[in-house]
Amino acid sequence: MGKELAKDINIGDMPAKAADDAAISVRGLTKRFGETIAVDNIDLQIRKGELFGLLGANGAGKSTIIKMLTTMLTPTSGEARVWGYDIVRERNEVRSSIGVVFQDPALDGMLTGRENLDFHGRMYGMNAALRKARIADVLELVDLKEKADTKMQDYSGGMKRRLEIARGLMHRPHVLFLDEPTIGLDAQTRRYIWEYIGRMNKEMNVTIILTTHYMEEADYLCDRVAIMDSGRIVALDRPESLKDTIGSDTITLMTDSGGDALVRSLRSFSWIKSICLDNGSIKLHVDHAQSRIAEVVLEASRNNAVITSVSLHKPTLEDVFIKYTGKKIKENGGKDRGADIALPRGGR
Amino acid sequence: MIADKVKGDLYAIYSIWLREMLRFFRLKSRLFGSVASPFFFLAFLGIGFNNIGRIPGIPEGVDYMSFLTPGIIGMTLLFSATFAGLSVLWDREFGFLKEIMVSPVSRIAIVLGRTAGGLTTGILQALIIMLSGILLGMGIPSIQGLILSLVFMILIATTFIGLGLAFASKMEDMSGFSLIMNFLIFPLFFLSGALYPLDQFPEIIKILAYFNPLTYGVDGLRYCLIGISAFSPLTDFAVLGVCCAAMLFLGAYLFETTEVN
Numbered sequence: 042m043g044k045e046l047a048k049d050i051n052i053g054d055m056p057a058k059a060a061d062d063a064a065i066s067v068r069g070l071t072k073r074f075g076e077t078i079a080v081d082n083i084d085l086q087i088r089k090g091e092l093f094g095l096l097g098a099n100g101a102g103k104s105t106i107i108k109m110l111t112t113m114l115t116p117t118s119g120e121a122r123v124w125g126y127d128i129v130r131e132r133n134e135v136r137s138s139i140g141v142v143f144q145d146p147a148l149d150g151m152l153t154g155r156e157n158l159d160f161h162g163r164m165y166g167m168n169a170a171l172r173k174a175r176i177a178d179v180l181e182l183v184d185l186k187e188k189a190d191t192k193m194q195d196y197s198g199g200m201k202r203r204l205e206i207a208r209g210l211m212h213r214p215h216v217l218f219l220d221e222p223t224i225g226l227d228a229q230t231r232r233y234i235w236e237y238i239g240r241m242n243k244e245m246n247v248t249i250i251l252t253t254h255y256m257e258e259a260d261y262l263c264d265r266v267a268i269m270d271s272g273r274i275v276a277l278d279r280p281e282s283l284k285d286t287i288g289s290d291t292i293t294l295m296t297d298s299g300g301d302a303l304v305r306s307l308r309s310f311s312w313i314k315s316i317c318l319d320n321g322s323i324k325l326h327v328d329h330a331q332s333r334i335a336e337v338v339l340e341a342s343r344n345n346a347v348i349t350s351v352s353l354h355k356p357t358l359e360d361v362f363i364k365y366t367g368k369k370i371k372e373n374g375g376k377d378r379g380a381d382i383a384l385p386r387g388g389r
Numbered sequence: 390m391i392a393d394k395v396k397g398d399l400y401a402i403y404s405i406w407l408r409e410m411l412r413f414f415r416l417k418s419r420l421f422g423s424v425a426s427p428f429f430f431l432a433f434l435g436i437g438f439n440n441i442g443r444i445p446g447i448p449e450g451v452d453y454m455s456f457l458t459p460g461i462i463g464m465t466l467l468f469s470a471t472f473a474g475l476s477v478l479w480d481r482e483f484g485f486l487k488e489i490m491v492s493p494v495s496r497i498a499i500v501l502g503r504t505a506g507g508l509t510t511g512i513l514q515a516l517i518i519m520l521s522g523i524l525l526g527m528g529i530p531s532i533q534g535l536i537l538s539l540v541f542m543i544l545i546a547t548t549f550i551g552l553g554l555a556f557a558s559k560m561e562d563m564s565g566f567s568l569i570m571n572f573l574i575f576p577l578f579f580l581s582g583a584l585y586p587l588d589q590f591p592e593i594i595k596i597l598a599y600f601n602p603l604t605y606g607v608d609g610l611r612y613c614l615i616g617i618s619a620f621s622p623l624t625d626f627a628v629l630g631v632c633c634a635a636m637l638f639l640g641a642y643l644f645e646t647t648e649v650n
Contacts, residue, residue: 163404
């Protein structure tokens, strides 16, 4: 089922005139490793100032795209421009325009945080005064001032990641690449990092491209999300629009008795899109379900139906992901769906 | 524009060198460890064989400690320089190579920065060994000899940094490391005449030794420090100079084409 749907790719609101306001434009980008195709003929436009997410399971090709766009790998075919520069012919210009936080730490464990940042500043040709100022700036941004003179090897995973994000921003890049920025971090640290990422994007107006296999992360952070499967982009749009393609919310009522009568009377409500009754469990498809629960419960008591539980499910990005790829992301499987009363999501 | 680029590259070379220095001096155990094994070779072989009588092939009036010291200096440089070149592998393993490779610094500056770092630490270790040799009885070389020996040390170190870099660029991980140690570095050491005169070898081994850049390095060092040599010092200089340029070029070329996955 997923495969069929995958054909009608939703391009979303892709800008018509790409050249001027495109931070990244990709055409037919492909990377093969021997027989396997890691990235398969990708087209993509990312606008300046956008916070863009590549969402997919491990091995979907997200990191390979990032590696090509950051000049670490040469594409097999196709072309791409980052901030107007060709990723093969103008590598140095691309490198000057971008900041990168790789999936695995890329820090020198024997140096302190400050020394790592200082080395970075030197590689980007900053003089001593500028380095000092920027190091203070970015350390402030990620709350690592107290830890600045500790050796990297004594940092926790979350602190390392924050320092790397700080480093990626230090030379004020136009485009920042974050490859799985919160992988392996605890929930609290992840929240912090989301906050930093959102703030950087807004306050410093940095275009950000992040890859993730966490649905909540893409949903919470990104202006637009591309869902990747086996090296291809199978859907691309704003998280809200993607979730809209799934349809309406679901209210599920469990009844002890009076279910049939309740269903009969509920049929007269115009805002209920569909109803199905299955062995005492009633499923209602409804828009803005949270504002309808009261009415439904009231109607039940009018009909003397005994409700034992009410639950509500809003479409999540994971539902979208399953729809387009036909599979769940394993590590995370079912976590989102298990929570019946979904928290209000979306927006930043 | 071009002047800016050169200036930026020089600054990057200096920065990469600085990082190598920070790392080297921060790890005291590495400093001692790297000097310990050549020192033991020098002390135990030198003292042990010094009183054994005349060793065939060593000119009259030259004791074994004096003969051995330039050889062990060569060994020190061989090991430390190859390690310095191969240290790209560590950076690859720990991810730091990506940080360097994604920066807008030219690849040649990265190679030169690493070479400068390896050169500094290698020569520092070699000087410690030289001092040990002098204290153990080699005798104090002339000032000219000392300066000239530095030139040979630089050439030896650069040659093998290039070699290490070439290997590191083509290796995916550290698994080939012990192979390189056992089948490349040790044979280069034993086939260089560092421990005993080359004319004691059978003909076939001698030919192999002639293809070993370290042979000319050790021979050149002997000329500078104790005034004896198998080849003319000019030959030593010329052969080693060509090897040095070739290896550095090869290392830089392979590093340039490496992909960071």
